[in-house]
Amino acid sequence: MANAAHELAPPVGLIAAGGVMPFAVADAMIARGRTPVLFALKGICDPKRVERFRHHWIALGQLGRLAKLLRAEGCSDLLFIGNLVRPSLAEIRIDLTTLRALRLIWASFRGGDDHLLSGIGRIFERDGFRMLGIKDVAPDLLVPAGSLTRIQPGDIVTADIAKGRAVLQALGPFDIGQAVIVIDGHVVAVEDIEGTDGLLARVGRLREQGRIRSPAGHGVLVKTPKSSQDLRFDLPTIGPRTIEGAAAAGLAGIAVAAGHTLIAEPEATIAAADHARLFVIGVDA
Numbered sequence: 001m002a003n004a005a006h007e008l009a010p011p012v013g014l015i016a017a018g019g020v021m022p023f024a025v026a027d028a029m030i031a032r033g034r035t036p037v038l039f040a041l042k043g044i045c046d047p048k049r050v051e052r053f054r055h056h057w058i059a060l061g062q063l064g065r066l067a068k069l070l071r072a073e074g075c076s077d078l079l080f081i082g083n084l085v086r087p088s089l090a091e092i093r094i095d096l097t098t099l100r101a102l103r104l105i106w107a108s109f110r111g112g113d114d115h116l117l118s119g120i121g122r123i124f125e126r127d128g129f130r131m132l133g134i135k136d137v138a139p140d141l142l143v144p145a146g147s148l149t150r151i152q153p154g155d156i157v158t159a160d161i162a163k164g165r166a167v168l169q170a171l172g173p174f175d176i177g178q179a180v181i182v183i184d185g186h187v188v189a190v191e192d193i194e195g196t197d198g199l200l201a202r203v204g205r206l207r208e209q210g211r212i213r214s215p216a217g218h219g220v221l222v223k224t225p226k227s228s229q230d231l232r233f234d235l236p237t238i239g240p241r242t243i244e245g246a247a248a249a250g251l252a253g254i255a256v257a258a259g260h261t262l263i264a265e266p267e268a269t270i271a272a273a274d275h276a277r278l279f280v281i282g283v284d285a
Contacts, residue, residue, distance in 0.1 A: 010074050010076055011036065011037050011073060012034060012036055012037070012077045013039055013078035013079070014036050014078070015039050015041070015079065015081065015082075016039060016040045016041065016082050017041050017045060017080070017083055018041075018044045018045060018046070018082050018084065019083040019264070020046075020049075020239065021081050021141075021237060022040075022082045023052070025138045028141055029137050037054050039055070039056050039066055042058065044082070056069050067127055067129075076128070077130045077131075077132050077136075078124060078129055079131070079133070079136075079232075080131075080232075080234075118230045121230070133231055141263060142258075142262065143257075143261040143280075143282040144258055145259070146258075146282060147281045148280045148281065149278065151273075151278060153252065153279050153281060154252075156184065157220050157252050157253065160182040160222075165283070167180050167187055167222075168180055168224045168226075171190065172228060173226075173227060176190060177190055177192055178225060179191035179221060180221075181203050181219060181220070181222075182220055183212060183219030188219070189203050196223065196238075199221075200246055200248065203219075204245075207250050216250035217251075217252055219249075219251045221246050221253075221254045222254075224256070224261075224285065225285070235260060235261060236261045237262040237263070237264060238263055238264070239263065240272050243269055243278060244276075246276075246278055253279030254281070256280075256282055257282070259285060
């Protein structure tokens, strides 16, 4: 009955940026009987992967063209998904609709990434569209509560997880990042513009340089949304690359906000963590 209900629902427009998540979400929607139409960002979305789906190409800033295509496809619901490096205003192709909304877009640029996406979302909601989150279309891609792996966190790591969550909650209003690494009670690195992969690589270099004295197998990567974040946009994400980076950084595992964190390629991610003897756990948001 659930799939039958989805078949009666209108298609969903996926504003597809970089990485694998747009395609994972599209596949999950199809499995649930919902039709995705991808609106792929030129120069950002993977052209080889997008060919499997019904799609249109759009340039950054073509809000008018996007709205026209959404209506032509019958997509009253839409979702932003994928990696997007914040563009400069010079990179945005401004059409008439974008020009009319330029004051709001300019104000959105003054905040963080979540503020920017929320601002763009408000423009579409003002025009009659409905912004969705992953929970609405692909809840199976969200990390559940509890351990996903054979390895379980010990008492010391549990304390590190608690400290990491407290740090991220305190930093949330400043929109600095969604991840922190804590090793044996010490906050050793906070995510910045380099992203989680860069954060893990930085900790790996610090170990190689002897700046981190704790042995390999200590410490945790903690990822949670920002405290004021609109949970329809820019959720924390983990995947096989995160596991690879955490292993190279010598960590014990990864803790993320259950129900508010995306997992790319879940089976491959969990298998990689088990192989590397890392834990992955979803903690209450």
